[in-house]
Every structure is written in structure tokens, then in C-alpha cells.
Amino acid sequence: MTILMDPTLVVAAIPLAGAALGVLFLRTPRVVQALALTAALLDLLVLGLSLESLRGPGGKTILMGLFILGGLLSTLGRDPQRGTPVDLVLMLSFLGFGLGFLSGTAGLPLFWMGGLLGLLMLTILREGGPRDAALYGAVVLAGAGLLCLLTGLSGSEPLATHARVLGLALLLPLFPVHGLFTLSLSRLPGVLPSFLGIGLPLLGFHGAWPLLAHLPAVSLKALALLALATAGFGALKALAQSSVEGRVAYAQVAYLGILWWFGASTQSATGATAAVATQVGLFFLCAVTLAMYGLLLAASQLQARFGTCTVEQLGGLARPMPRFATLLTLLITAAMGLPLFALFSAFMAIALFVAGASPGSLLVLLVTWLLASWQFPQFLQLILFGKPRADLLYQDLRHKEILPLVIVLVLLVLAGLAPSTVFELGRPTDLDSSIMTQDLPPAWHKVLMWTR
Amino acid sequence: MHAGMVNAGGFLLNRLAPLYGLSSISLHVVFLVGGLTVLLGATMMLTQNDIKKTLGFSTMGQMGYMTMECGLGAFALAIFHLIAHGVFKATLFLSAGQVIHAARREPKLPPSFMTEETPPFSRLTWFTGFAMTLIVPLTILLAAHDLLNVPLRDQQGAVIFLFFGWVTASQAILSLYRLNAVASWKVALTMVLTLLLIGFTYLWAGELFTYFLYPKPGTVAQYFQVAALPGILFDGLVLVTTFLIVLVWILLYANAQGKHFLVPEWVTSRVPRWHVWFMNRLYIDVLYEKLGHQVLRLAHRLDKTL
Numbered sequence: 233m234t235i236l237m238d239p240t241l242v243v244a245a246i247p248l249a250g251a252a253l254g255v256l257f258l259r260t261p262r263v264v265q266a267l268a269l270t271a272a273l274l275d276l277l278v279l280g281l282s283l284e285s286l287r288g289p290g291g292k293t294i295l296m297g298l299f300i301l302g303g304l305l306s307t308l309g310r311d312p313q314r315g316t317p318v319d320l321v322l323m324l325s326f327l328g329f330g331l332g333f334l335s336g337t338a339g340l341p342l343f344w345m346g347g348l349l350g351l352l353m354l355t356i357l358r359e360g361g362p363r364d365a366a367l368y369g370a371v372v373l374a375g376a377g378l379l380c381l382l383t384g385l386s387g388s389e390p391l392a393t394h395a396r397v398l399g400l401a402l403l404l405p406l407f408p409v410h411g412l413f414t415l416s417l418s419r420l421p422g423v424l425p426s427f428l429g430i431g432l433p434l435l436g437f438h439g440a441w442p443l444l445a446h447l448p449a450v451s452l453k454a455l456a457l458l459a460l461a462t463a464g465f466g467a468l469k470a471l472a473q474s475s476v477e478g479r480v481a482y483a484q485v486a487y488l489g490i491l492w493w494f495g496a497s498t499q500s501a502t503g504a505t506a507a508v509a510t511q512v513g514l515f516f517l518c519a520v521t522l523a524m525y526g527l528l529l530a531a532s533q534l535q536a537r538f539g540t541c542t543v544e545q546l547g548g549l550a551r552p553m554p555r556f557a558t559l560l561t562l563l564i565t566a567a568m569g570l571p572l573f574a575l576f577s578a579f580m581a582i583a584l585f586v587a588g589a590s591p592g593s594l595l596v597l598l599v600t601w602l603l604a605s606w607q608f609p610q611f612l613q614l615i616l617f618g619k620p621r622a623d624l625l626y627q628d629l630r631h632k633e634i635l636p637l638v639i640v641l642v643l644l645v646l647a648g649l650a651p652s653t654v655f656e657l658g659r660p661t662d663l664d665s666s667i668m669t670q671d672l673p674p675a676w677h678k679v680l681m682w683t684r
Numbered sequence: 685m686h687a688g689m690v691n692a693g694g695f696l697l698n699r700l701a702p703l704y705g706l707s708s709i710s711l712h713v714v715f716l717v718g719g720l721t722v723l724l725g726a727t728m729m730l731t732q733n734d735i736k737k738t739l740g741f742s743t744m745g746q747m748g749y750m751t752m753e754c755g756l757g758a759f760a761l762a763i764f765h766l767i768a769h770g771v772f773k774a775t776l777f778l779s780a781g782q783v784i785h786a787a788r789r790e791p792k793l794p795p796s797f798m799t800e801e802t803p804p805f806s807r808l809t810w811f812t813g814f815a816m817t818l819i820v821p822l823t824i825l826l827a828a829h830d831l832l833n834v835p836l837r838d839q840q841g842a843v844i845f846l847f848f849g850w851v852t853a854s855q856a857i858l859s860l861y862r863l864n865a866v867a868s869w870k871v872a873l874t875m876v877l878t879l880l881l882i883g884f885t886y887l888w889a890g891e892l893f894t895y896f897l898y899p900k901p902g903t904v905a906q907y908f909q910v911a912a913l914p915g916i917l918f919d920g921l922v923l924v925t926t927f928l929i930v931l932v933w934i935l936l937y938a939n940a941q942g943k944h945f946l947v948p949e950w951v952t953s954r955v956p957r958w959h960v961w962f963m964n965r966l967y968i969d970v971l972y973e974k975l976g977h978q979v980l981r982l983a984h985r986l987d988k989t990l
Contacts (some may be wrong), residue, residue, distance in 0.1 A: 408990075465990075471980055472987035571696060580703070588707055 236391055239282035240335035243296065244344070246278065247271045247303070248328035254321040257414035264317035265307060268324055270302035271483025275331070291514040295434045298518055298658050301643075302525060305636040306423035309529055311536055319422025325422075330431050334438055342385055345439070349374050349402075351383075352416065359419060361512045370415040377402040377412070393446045396439070397455075406492055407462040407487045408415030417481035417528065418473075425477050426528035430521045433488055437517050441510060444499035457494035460600065467603040471610075474542040476531040479611055483567065484524040486604035490597065491516055494582055497593065511580045519574035519647060526563040526640035530556070533633055538624060543611065547618035551628035557616050559629070559637045564612045566644045568605040574647035690743055694750050694766045698897075701759045701907065711911040715755025721748025724966070731963040735780050743773055749848075756844050759910030760893040760904065761886075768889075805940035812872035813861045814933050816879045817854045844908075847922060849886030853879045854929050861936065 250271030253328035257263040279296055303323055310320070329351065332344035353374040360367035380399030384392045398409065405413035414434055417425045420509065466486030473479040491513060498509035533556065534546065550557040566573035579601055620626065629637075697704070697714070704710050725745030732738045746769045753762040825846070856878050860871065898904045913921075938945065961967070 310725075465986070468979070468983040468986050469990075471983035571692075571699070580700070584703055587703065591707060591709065 239278055239285055242282075243275055243278050243300075243335055244328050244332035245422065246274050246328075247324040247331065251321050251324035251328065254317065254324060254416055258317060258321070258655070261312040261317040261320075264320050265310065265312045268307040268320045269304065271324055272300055272307060272327070275300045275327070276304070291511070292334060292336075292438070293517065294514065295438055296331060299334065299431055299434050300327065300519070302427050304530065305525075305639060306427045308530075309633050309636040310423050311633075319420075319424050322351070323423050323427050325351055326427065326431060330435050333435055341439070342381055345381055345399075345435070346378055348435070349378050352412070352583075355420060355424070356415065359421065366411070366415060367419065370412045373402055373409060373412040375473060376409075390446070390448060390451075393443050394451065395441050397447065397653045400440035400443075402436070403432040404440055405433070405462070405466075405488055406458060407465045407485075407489070410462065410466075410485050414478070414481040414485060417474055417484070418477040423532065424534055425481075426525055429481070429484065429528045430525040433484070433517060433521050437491075437514070441495060441499075441513060444495050445506065447499075452496045452499065456493050459489050459492030459496055460596065462486070462492060463604060464602040465489075466604060474544070475540065476534060476543055476546070476615070477528065479543065479607065480524055480527045480531060483527075483607065484520065484627065486600075487520040487524070488517075490582075490600050490604065491520065493596070493600070494586070497586070507508045509585065512578075512585055515574075515581055515647075516578040519578035519644070522640060522644055522647070523563065523567040523573065523575050526637060526644070527560075527567055529636055529640065530560050530563060533629060537627060543614045543623075546615050548616075548620035549626070550616040552620050553628045555629045555634060559634065559641070561612060562641055563637070564608050566641070568608045569601060572648055573644040575644070577648045600624075690747060691766050691770055694747065694754075694762060695750065697754050698759050698763055698766075701754075703905050704754070705757075705910055708910050708912075711755050711757060712913070713755075715752055715913070716909070717917075718748045718751030718753075718755050721745070724748075728962050728965055731959050733963070734767045735783060736777075739773065739780060740775055743769075746773070753844070753848060755911060756913070757904075757907035758844050758848070758890075759907060760897045761845060761848060763897060764886075764889040764893045797861075806868070809861060809868065809871050810937060810940070811874075811934075812875050813857050815931065816875045817857050817929060820879065821850050821853075821883075843918075843922070845887060845890045847925075849883050849890075851925060851929075852886065853882040856882060858932060886941060 250267045253523075254267050257267070264599040276297070278295065279300065283293055306323065307320060326348060329344050329348035331347065333341050353371050356367055356370050356374070360371075382397030384399060386392075387395060392446040401409050402412045416428045416432065420428065438480045447455070461488045466482045466484075466489055470479050470482035470486065473482055494509070494516065495513055498513075499506060529555045534541070538546065549560075566575060569579050579597070583594055583597055586597060704714065722745050725741050725743075725748050729738050729741035729745060732741060746765075750762045750765045750769070751757075753765060857875050858874060862879065896903050912918075935945070964970075
């Protein structure tokens, strides 16, 4: 009975129960959508009520909150009349497994992660045709990820840590094992791309970030180089993508490459420096995933209207869809890392953190930022401007569809304006102690001043 | 668009003052970029044949000027500049439409009012301009330095405020002379008022903005300290600018007297080519477009391979 009242188990059990019930009502999409909404809201409630018992290192509650919110908003913006609700059932299952992994229920993170990867493999196989090499490549990657996690459980150090980091790099994408992530975002149906776009990196960060401190210096250097390659590769690949989801997926890969680089460069530190680096990394992760999540939600609205269209086929949306155009412009502003929104503040936090260490790091950050965000103005121009097509039936966003996008924008603004409060950056109990003056880089004083 | 988008860059630069304030090299790079922008923006502005493009490149020059102020650590002065420039340039952009409309209705090309003869040289106007640009500011500077014992040599920050105020006033007086070089006490009086207005406004607004934006004592001094250029370089820049302003007045005088300076043949033969280059914005946008195409080709190749 005590186990059943354990909040770490309850948060994972609610969406899984919702998924099980949803299977029974697959013929009535409205019921499944109501179930998904109820499960997500209940989860948020449980999380709110048991904040103290769930609190843990690395901003666990923030990750869980964002993960549940992703599920809630994806469901909220979905039109129940469009297609079967299998995607909602799958989303609830992913939410359950993911929350189990995040909350660390009963010390069985591998069970939850294994379940999630297994389910992801099945979902991809369900979508694939007989000759779809990319899909099968992603399935193989997911299988390899499972194998890595198993090796991490049973192998000896340092092989185990390396294997676990590699397995989790499938979720927090790192070149060359980014395929599972990009395919999940660009090929899966319904609400899954947007939900997995926010969910997978959160899970990867939660699992991989603490492990970085245990990697040897040589591996961290190699990881930093690989991360920079990821940022450059993602930025270039994004330019060549024809679908909106594909572009956003690779843009996210580029940004998360910067996060890997930051982690590999800072996690060899100890004490307060490492703690602050984790907070900054968490802030950056949340800012990136939230901004990209907004774009993926907008992409799902387009897909619901026009089906699978290339970016070039979509041009001229500004005039017939003014509400969508306004929201997309704001989301792209946020995704580029421009001021007012969270990603800008996150970049500033990283810039101030690395500037004190070496000017070269600052240069690396600025160049990768420029590369990763370079495609967005062209992307915006291609979608919004030009002549509307006569053969498409344009329909602007309805109030129900606007709401999730507005919530994402509000969250991005709130996080951008008040990072010190939202992400516990510079909490007096953590940082304003004597330890701060001893081993924090001098630039961090500026971070605190700036974020307040 | 002008008031919002352009100023966003300047605002961002100011907002990041704590970051830039960490490194002297960064501020020197900002100063260099600002200086180059001023030179390129102003030169391109002079070669454009379209009023909106002219205003656009003038804005580029002004932004460079403001960036230079930031690079010297005068962030508060840059904010004042940003607001002042936003107001006057927005007025010019709004008036541009009226000018274009009037030009379209003008049957003669160029418009009849542009074909008037150049007015005869006015000693009163020239000497007032010269005195207001050079003699009066120099007298004030020497008085402050020697009589009031203000140690200007040791205070780059104060010199920056005075210098930028002086350059702006000189620019305004020169423009006034170029547009209204007639013998008139009204023009002469306007020149005097221009110097007083710009000089006092710069000093007053500079101080006011400094206390408003950086109330904590020592912050501004710290920025100036970090941004300080080597003494010889700073003095050299001030001297070169002063020399250029004096040269302009001498050239104006010589031209009015019908005298011309000898310009080497290799310079005059290249001027038309330079004009075309600057009119086409040094083909930078063409290069950027080509670079974009190359990157896109590389991206597609990479997409096929990996």
C-alpha cells in the first residue's frame, strides 16, 4: 500500500493507466483525447502536490513538469476529428515510461528506459514500409541503444559509463547516433513529433549529464569535438531538409550539440562550478526544447491542414493565415535566440560562464550559435512570404489551436525574463555562500547580476 | 521598422555591457567594427542615387558611430545617441515620401530649384563656421585644462564625451554651411546656437543617462578603464579627426576662392571606378549570396551522403 502511494510511482502510473484505457476507446477519438488531457492534468497535480518528495539533483522536477506539459499541450492542440487516436495512446505510454525514468522509481531506471526504447522501435516499425532504409536504420539504433544500456548495467568501469552515455546520446542527439531522434521528429504521426521533440532530450539530459563527470579527460575532449561536429552537421543538414519537421529536428540537433559541448567542457570541474554548470545546462536545454517544441506544434498544425508538404510547397501563408504567421514569427524569433525569449537568456548564461574561462570558448559558442540559427530567417521567408497557392484551402488557426502556441510563447518569455527564479540560478542557499568566492569563475558574478 | 529593428542591435549591445565589460579585446573589436561601419556607411551613402537608400546608409553610418561609442566604453552616451538618432531619422524617413511625391510631379529633371547658381562666398558665414567648429571648442578645452585644472589627459571617458559632442556639432555646422552658404547673420547665429545646443545637450544628456542607467558608482569608470585604448592610438585618432575637420574648412575656403588642390592623376582616374564599387555596396551582398549558394550546395551534398 505504501508503494502504491509513492508519488514517484503514481506519476508514471497515471499516464500508463490512461494509455491502457485509451486502447479500449480507440474508435471514439474524443474520449481518448479527454483521457490524455485528464492524465496529463492529474500528473501535473500529483507533481505539484509532491514537489518536496520528488525534488532531486539536476532539476528533476523541472524536467518532469516540462515533460508533462509537453504531453498536455500536444493533446490540447490536436483536432480529435483528424485520424485515429493511436498517437495519443502512444504518447501516454511514452509519458509513463519517461516519467518513470525521470522520477527514478524503485531504482529501476533501466526498466523504464528499456520500455521506452522498445516502444519507440515498435512505433517506428509500424510506420515503416518494406524498403524504408532510414526507418530500419533508426530501429537498429534503438536496438543498439538498448544494448548499450544493458552493457552499462553489467559492464565494468569505465566501459559501463561510456556505454550508458552512448545509449543516452540517442535521445539527447549526438552525431553520428542522431538518426533515431531526427526520424522520430520528422516521420512519426500526429502529436508524437512535438511530444518526442521535447521529451527525448529531457530524458537524455537527465540520464547523461551526471555521467559526464565520471568520464576521463580524453573522452571529454573527444566528446567536445564530437559535439561541435554535431552542431555544424545539424546546421548544415537543416538547410537541406525539405519538410518543416525535418528542418526543426536538425536545428534542434545543432542546438543540442552546443549543449553537449558545454557539458563536456565544464563537467570535469568540481564543487560549485559543476553545480552552476548543471543549472546553466538545464536552463539551456529547457529553452531549446521549448522553442523547438513550439515550432513542432506549429508544424503539426500545418500537417493537419495540408498533409505532408515540403517547405517550398507551403509558401505564402502570411496573407491567408495571419494568426499562424504572427505566432510562427514569434516562435522563430525565440528559436533563433533573440532577446526577450528564454533561448537568448540561456545563451547569455553560457556565454558569461565560458567567457571567464577562455575567450576561445566564447568564440566557439558565438560561431555555433550563428550556424545553428542561420537557417531560420530563410525558413520563415519560405513559409510565410510569396504568392499563396490557388489549389490549397487555407484555414487560419482556431482558438483551441492558438492556445498551446501562446502558452509556449508565454513560457519562453517568462523563462527568458526570470531565469534566476524559474531555474533556481543563483539561489542564495546554493551560491551566495563562501564557496562561491572560492571556486566559481569570476564571470559567474556577472551571470547572477545579469539574470536578476 | 527603422525605430525598432535598427535600434534593437544597439539596445542589445548595451544590454550586454556586463559581458563586453569583461574583456578589453572585445571592446576594441567593437570599436574597430564601429569605425569600419562608419567609414563604409558614410561613403556608400554619398554614392547612392535613391533617397531611401541614402537614408539607409546614413543610418548604417550612425549605427557605426554608436557602436564606436560602445567600443570606447561610453554605453550611456550610445543610448542617448540611439534615441536622438531614432527620432530625427524617423522624421527624415517620413519626409522622404513627401520629397519623392514632389519629385514625381516635377516636370523638369533635375528639379528646377536644384539648378540655381551657387551663391557668392560669404566671409561672415565661413568665419563663423570655422570659429564655432575649431576656435571656440579649442578655447574651452584649453581653459578647462589650464585654468580650471581639469586633468583631461588622464580621463579618456571625459574626452570621449567632449570629442563626440564636438564631432557631431562640426558635422552639423558643416552641413549647415553646405546648404546655406549665403551671407546672412541668421545662418551665422544658427551655427552658434548649433554648437551650444549640441555641446550642452551631449554633456547634459550624457551625464543624465549615465546616472540613470548606471547608478552604481564606479561601473562607468570600470567600462572606460576596460575600453581604454593605448594613449598614442587614442591621441592619434583625435588628432587625425581634428586634422580632417580643419582640412574640410580649408578646402571649402579654397574652392570658394577658385583655387584647387593638385590631386594625383592615379587618384582622379580611379574615382569613377570607386564610385561604382561603393554605389554597389562593394558587392558584399553579391558575395554573401554566392557564399549562401555554396553552403546550400554543401548541405545538399552532405544530406545525400549521410
